[in-house]
Amino acid sequence: NAGVTQTPKFRILKIGQSMTLQCAQDMNHNYMYWYRQDPGMGLKLIYYSVGAGITDKGEVPNGYNVSRSTTEDFPLRLELAAPSQTSVYFCASSLDGYNSPLHFGNGTRLTVT
Amino acid sequence: EDQVTQSPEALRLQEGESSSLNCSYTVSGLRGLFWYRQDPGKGPEFLFTLYSAGEEKEKERLKATLTKKESFLHITAPKPEDSATYLCAVQATSGTYKYIFGTGTRLKVLA
Numbered sequence: 001n002a003g004v005t006q007t008p009k010f011r012i013l014k015i016g017q018s019m020t021l022q023c024a025q026d027m028n029h030n031y032m033y034w035y036r037q038d039p040g041m042g043l044k045l046i047y048y049s050v051g052a053g054i055t056d057k058g059e060v061p062n063g064y065n066v067s068r069s070t071t072e073d074f075p076l077r078l079e080l081a082a083p084s085q086t087s088v089y090f091c092a093s094s095l096d097g098y099n100s101p102l103h104f105g106n107g108t109r110l111t112v113t
Numbered sequence: 114e115d116q117v118t119q120s121p122e123a124l125r126l127q128e129g130e131s132s133s134l135n136c137s138y139t140v141s142g143l144r145g146l147f148w149y150r151q152d153p154g155k156g157p158e159f160l161f162t163l164y165s166a167g168e169e170k171e172k173e174r175l176k177a178t179l180t181k182k183e184s185f186l187h188i189t190a191p192k193p194e195d196s197a198t199y200l201c202a203v204q205a206t207s208g209t210y211k212y213i214f215g216t217g218t219r220l221k222v223l224a
Contacts, residue, residue, distance in 0.1 A: 004156070031210055042117075043157075043200070043214040050210060058211070090156050097210035099145045099164065102202075104156030 002026050006091050006105035013081040013112045021076040021108050023091030031097040032074040034058075034066065036087040037107075043090065049074055050097060081112045115140045115205050119215035126191055126222050134186040134218045136201030144204040146184050147212065148177050151198045160186075160199075191222045 007022045025032065034046040045058030049068040063085060065077040074093075078085060088109050092102040116139045126132055138146065145164050149157035161170040163179040170177045174195060176187040186199055198217040205213070 033212075035214075040216060042216040043202075045211060048210065092156075094210075099162065099204070101147055101159040101162055102149075102157070102212060103159065104149075106154070106156045 004091055004093055004103055004105035006089075006108050008108060009106070010109050011111070013078075013110065015081060015083065015112060017081050018077070018079050019081070019110075021078070021089055021091075021110075023074045023076065023105060024072050025074075025091075025093040025103070026072065027093060027095075027103065028071065029093035029095050029103070030071065031094045031100075032068065033092045033094075033102065034064070034074070034076045035090045035092065036060065037090060038087050046076065046089075078110075083112050086110060086112045115203070115213050117201055117203055117213050117215040119199075119201050119218050121218060122216070123219040124221070126188075126220070128192055128222055128224050129190045131187070131189045131191070133188070134199055134220070136184040136186070136215055137182060138184070138201075138203045138213075139182075140203055140205040140207075140213070142206030144206045146179055147202045147204070148184070148186055149200040149202065151200055151217070157200055188220070191220075193222045193224050196220055196222045 004025045033048045035043040047066040049055045092104045094100040118137045148160040151157040161177040200217045201215045202212045
């Protein structure tokens with residue numbers, strides 16, 4: 001029962017570096033999401049995907065990119081990391097996007113210094 | 114604008130002391146309201162979905178209720194293992210497949 005798997009769990013980046021946060025799900029869910037969670041701010045949607053090859057922006061997409069080449073994988077790319085991107089990043093998936101609960105991974109804690 | 118507000122921000126209870134957490138929402142049309150539990154260093158874990166006013170769901174010591182403007186998560190005779198942050202999220206009928214989250218209630222149950 002893997003569910004949603006995120007790697008790495010922790011990462012420290014220097015300003016200007018780039019990295020990819022990996023997310024994979026084994027539940028055959030079509031809908032996948034990337035959120036960031038900052039203290040006192042709640043979960044904010046970065047990008048989401050309704051199926052392979054289809055992605056769209058959420059509330060806070062600037063500085064991020066995504067791709068969805070398979071149903072299982074939904075990587076998040078950070079280009080030119082900035083201190084404002086220090087956060088905990090959660091990937092989630094849902095069965096159909098309507099009334100279905102989100103299933104979350106355990107997050108990636110990213111620090112940009 | 115669709116919005117979710119949770120209160121209180123933090124709550125300390127003695128073991129066995131029942132209480133309720135509140136989730137107030139403003140959406141053009143409610144598709145569903147979701148409760149999650151989040152432990153430190155973990156992702157949110159799904160608890161309940163409520164779809165219409167008057168609906169109730171129960172799981173062990175937790176009971177979630179829904180009205181047209183808010184939801185309550187009632188915790189009966191809590192135990193220390195119920196300590197966590199409880200998140201509420203709504204999905205609106207308008208717009209796309211997005212879930213709007215509140216900022217959560219941090220619950221601490223003391224033995």
